[in-house]
Amino acid sequence: MSKVRNVTTLHPFDEALALTPVPASAQEHGRESARHWTGRTHPAYANMVGPFGGITAAQALRAVLAHPQCIGEPVSFTANFAAALQDGEFRAEARPVRTNRSTQHWLVTLSQSGPGGVDSVVFTATAVTALRRPTWSAADATMPAVPAPDAVPRTPLAGARVAWLRRYDMRPCAGAMPTEWNGVEADSLSQLWMRDDPPRPLDFCSLTAMADVFYPRVWRRRALMTPVGTVSMTVYFHAGADELAATGEGFLLGQARAQSFFNGFFDQSAELWNEAGDLLATTHQIVYFKE
Amino acid sequence: MSKVRNVTTLHPFDEALALTPVPASAQEHGRESARHWTGRTHPAYANMVGPFGGITAAQALRAVLAHPQCIGEPVSFTANFAAALQDGEFRAEARPVRTNRSTQHWLVTLSQSGPGGVDSVVFTATAVTALRRPTWSAADATMPAVPAPDAVPRTPLAGARVAWLRRYDMRPCAGAMPTEWNGVEADSLSQLWMRDDPPRPLDFCSLTAMADVFYPRVWRRRALMTPVGTVSMTVYFHAGADELAATGEGFLLGQARAQSFFNGFFDQSAELWNEAGDLLATTHQIVYFKE
Numbered sequence: 320m321s322k323v324r325n326v327t328t329l330h331p332f333d334e335a336l337a338l339t340p341v342p343a344s345a346q347e348h349g350r351e352s353a354r355h356w357t358g359r360t361h362p363a364y365a366n367m368v369g370p371f372g373g374i375t376a377a378q379a380l381r382a383v384l385a386h387p388q389c390i391g392e393p394v395s396f397t398a399n400f401a402a403a404l405q406d407g408e409f410r411a412e413a414r415p416v417r418t419n420r421s422t423q424h425w426l427v428t429l430s431q432s433g434p435g436g437v438d439s440v441v442f443t444a445t446a447v448t449a450l451r452r453p454t455w456s457a458a459d460a461t462m463p464a465v466p467a468p469d470a471v472p473r474t475p476l477a478g479a480r481v482a483w484l485r486r487y488d489m490r491p492c493a494g495a496m497p498t499e500w501n502g503v504e505a506d507s508l509s510q511l512w513m514r515d516d517p518p519r520p521l522d523f524c525s526l527t528a529m530a531d532v533f534y535p536r537v538w539r540r541r542a543l544m545t546p547v548g549t550v551s552m553t554v555y556f557h558a559g560a561d562e563l564a565a566t567g568e569g570f571l572l573g574q575a576r577a578q579s580f581f582n583g584f585f586d587q588s589a590e591l592w593n594e595a596g597d598l599l600a601t602t603h604q605i606v607y608f609k610e
Numbered sequence: 611m612s613k614v615r616n617v618t619t620l621h622p623f624d625e626a627l628a629l630t631p632v633p634a635s636a637q638e639h640g641r642e643s644a645r646h647w648t649g650r651t652h653p654a655y656a657n658m659v660g661p662f663g664g665i666t667a668a669q670a671l672r673a674v675l676a677h678p679q680c681i682g683e684p685v686s687f688t689a690n691f692a693a694a695l696q697d698g699e700f701r702a703e704a705r706p707v708r709t710n711r712s713t714q715h716w717l718v719t720l721s722q723s724g725p726g727g728v729d730s731v732v733f734t735a736t737a738v739t740a741l742r743r744p745t746w747s748a749a750d751a752t753m754p755a756v757p758a759p760d761a762v763p764r765t766p767l768a769g770a771r772v773a774w775l776r777r778y779d780m781r782p783c784a785g786a787m788p789t790e791w792n793g794v795e796a797d798s799l800s801q802l803w804m805r806d807d808p809p810r811p812l813d814f815c816s817l818t819a820m821a822d823v824f825y826p827r828v829w830r831r832r833a834l835m836t837p838v839g840t841v842s843m844t845v846y847f848h849a850g851a852d853e854l855a856a857t858g859e860g861f862l863l864g865q866a867r868a869q870s871f872f873n874g875f876f877d878q879s880a881e882l883w884n885e886a887g888d889l890l891a892t893t894h895q896i897v898y899f900k901e
Contacts, residue, residue: 443707445688445842447841457831458871459869459871460870551736555894557869557872579889
């Protein structure tokens with residue numbers, strides 16, 4: 320029975336993305352177009368400390384897409400993880416700082432109560448949304464040859480020490496998490512199939528979260544665990560709502576690698592294709608590592 | 611005599627980066643840490659319409675680095691080109707929204723007078739600066755084998771239709787601008803040596819500008835000219851001030867390619883190495899194209 324989905328129950332991802340509008344206050348005079356929400360971290364997406372970064376990024380993008388003045392679909396999204404979120408409530412502000420004929424630029428901040436009850440910024444983001452028009456199109460980053468999702472065993476959940484790992488069905492094709500932390504250096508490449516667990520139709524917010532699913536490249540590269548934290552992540556969307564709808568609950572193939580590890584920070588570049596081989600997003604991040 | 615540099619004359623890049631502080635006004639009460647400057651577009655970096663995007667990004671990063679509260683060096687910088695800048699004055703605001711022990715998160719906006727004299731946002735940026743510490747380091751993106759800068763002819767300036775192209779000594783090794791706009795498709799790869807003209811010691815701002823030197827990938831890919839404009843650009847820095855100083859006035863090798871062209875937007879990923887083969891930065895952007 321555990322595999323039967325109760326359609327009247329919200330998916331944990333949708334529970335996590337629920338935002339409650341805050342009525343505009345007197346202080347917001349002169350910035351009428353900013354909208355505020357309260358949201359909460361969700362236990363199903365908990366990380367070691369605070370929430371999985373992908374869910375925070377998705378919540379911030381949700382604040383943009385839920386804004387009544389939002390035009391078009393996301394083209395670009397940059398999330399900056401300014402501080403570890405505390406479990407509990409946060410406040411989101413989404414502001415369209417520039418609206419052009421077919422593009423719109425956004426600033427998003429997430430705040431939480433800090434010492435003395437003062438709101439402090441824990442996260443910022445910028446986004447660009449756009450009304451796309453059909454043009455000549457071509458995807459030059461082609462999906463690597465890998466076995467089909469059904470032919471790849473899922474990463475066992477027995478070793479999952481944090482809740483959010485249970486929210487993704489991950490099937491590594493190459494570059495799985497090291498099983499021996501022996502310091503033997505390798506390349507930084509990982510390829511894996513991934514989808515929400517339970518399955519959920521893909522949308523821009525869940526695609527954004529999946530851009531952050533890869534485990535830290537420095538762990539792969541060095542087979543050494545060192546404390547890490549994503550500092551900034553950018554997602555470029557190469558698909559519209561129709562293409563995401565066509566992907567539905569199918570798997571995405573993710574491929575990630577690093578280009579540089581230098582004095583405390585490394586980068587990660589990744590691609591996400593659907594099972595049909597359509598490149599849906601490319602994504603980049605820079606990550607702090609301790610030693 | 612034209613090659614003799616007059617050391618008492620400012621380099622055009624430094625002229626362009628001059629920012630004049632604006633004293634804090636009553637409206638800024640409660641946001642004491644924001645600082646404001648006025649700057650100007652510079653004719654030496656003019657593009658077809660408004661300035662070269664790289665110089666605008668550099669000016670915004672300059673506003674961060676000039677802030678008296680700035681700690682550390684840039685690790686990550688994302689520039690969003692919200693509207694075409696008009697030639698003339700702009701107003702810059704740089705605000706440290708979060709200062710941690712070793713990292714700092716920034717919001718930057720550039721504004722210009724719009725219709726009716728109202729300030730409107732033309733550009734936003736986020737930046738992360740950090741006090742780096744020595745750690746295990748490795749650059750996995752290795753410089754491709756190309757001829758030395760001296761062995762590669764410079765792109766003639768005779769065809770330079772915009773001023774900013776004269777500010778860079780560019781020496782294409784592969785994927786030069788098409789000479790025939792005949793619609794014959796090619797790959798999107800370009801490799802070129804580049805440096806400031808006149809030469810100038812590399813710093814974080816000039817490295818940021820050079821991340822935007824590549825001509826539009828869609829022109830290379832299709833051998834068709836279509837109107838384009840960078841919407842968002844991210845730079846990850848993989849070097850500190852010492853490594854940039856060691857690079858000095860030497861050439862950088864830039865390599866750029868696209869991964870997707872989809873309904874009006876394409877991406878570009880690029881790497882920048884110095885002549886010694888050190889990877890100084892990786893950079894990504896998403897670019898509007900018309901058809």
